[in-house]
Amino acid sequence: MNRQDDLVAEGEPEKEFNPGIAARLPRKTVAGGALIRDPAGRILFLEPTYKPTLDIPGGIAEYDESPYDACRREVQEEIGLDREIGALLVVDWVPVLGPWTDALAFIFDGGILDDDQLTLDPTEVRTAQFLTLTEATPRLRPSMTRRLALAQQALTTGHPSYADFGRDS
Structure with a gap:
């Protein structure tokens, strides 16, 4: 079944x-x-053109788009690869920050990248590089460091986690 079939099966709202x-x-x-x-x-860390901190490939879901579909779309847009995205690793709630509403950040297993050539979108990404989490930490927000540590833990344990602002709950 596809999403449209699922919506029909739900019946009238x-x-x-x-x-x-x-x-x-x-x-x-x-x-x-x-x-x-x-x-x-x-x-794989990206240096975005629009903010001072490093990020991983991905982005904000559009209207009526799932976090998984947003991840796939953004990976293709930002680094030019149409990749299968794997299992959920972390769901993290992020509180209101300045002008930004609170958010749910989903991190999925993007797999291992061997020799694939990245095609960076110059409007969104300055550079891309592979770093350890320790190497990247000075260029990350503390909550992102915590969130990525939980994602790495989920890869090892096979159990996704829920976090509040990067803290396992």
Whole structure:
């Protein structure tokens, strides 16, 4: 079955018990990122053009797009690879920060990248490099360092984790 078939199988949406309430409910930002490693286990980090810290391939989901689909789309856009994305490693809740709403950040297993040639999108990515988490930490927000450590742990244990701002709960 595909998503459209699943939606049809759900039947009619329930009626709003208070007309207009759905439009007034809070919205969260949702993002999906890929933990892509080289054969030595180093993580693929991108230097974005639009912020001062390193990031992993991925990005914010568009309207009615799943975090998994957003991850695949963003990986293809940012590094030019149409990759199969693997299992969920971490779901992390991120609180309101400045102008940004609170968010849910999903990290998926992006697998091992051997000799594939990356094609970076110059509007989004300055450079890409494989680094250990320790090497990258000075250029990461502390919450991202914690989130990626949990993702690496999930690769080892085979158990995804839920985190609040990068802290295992």
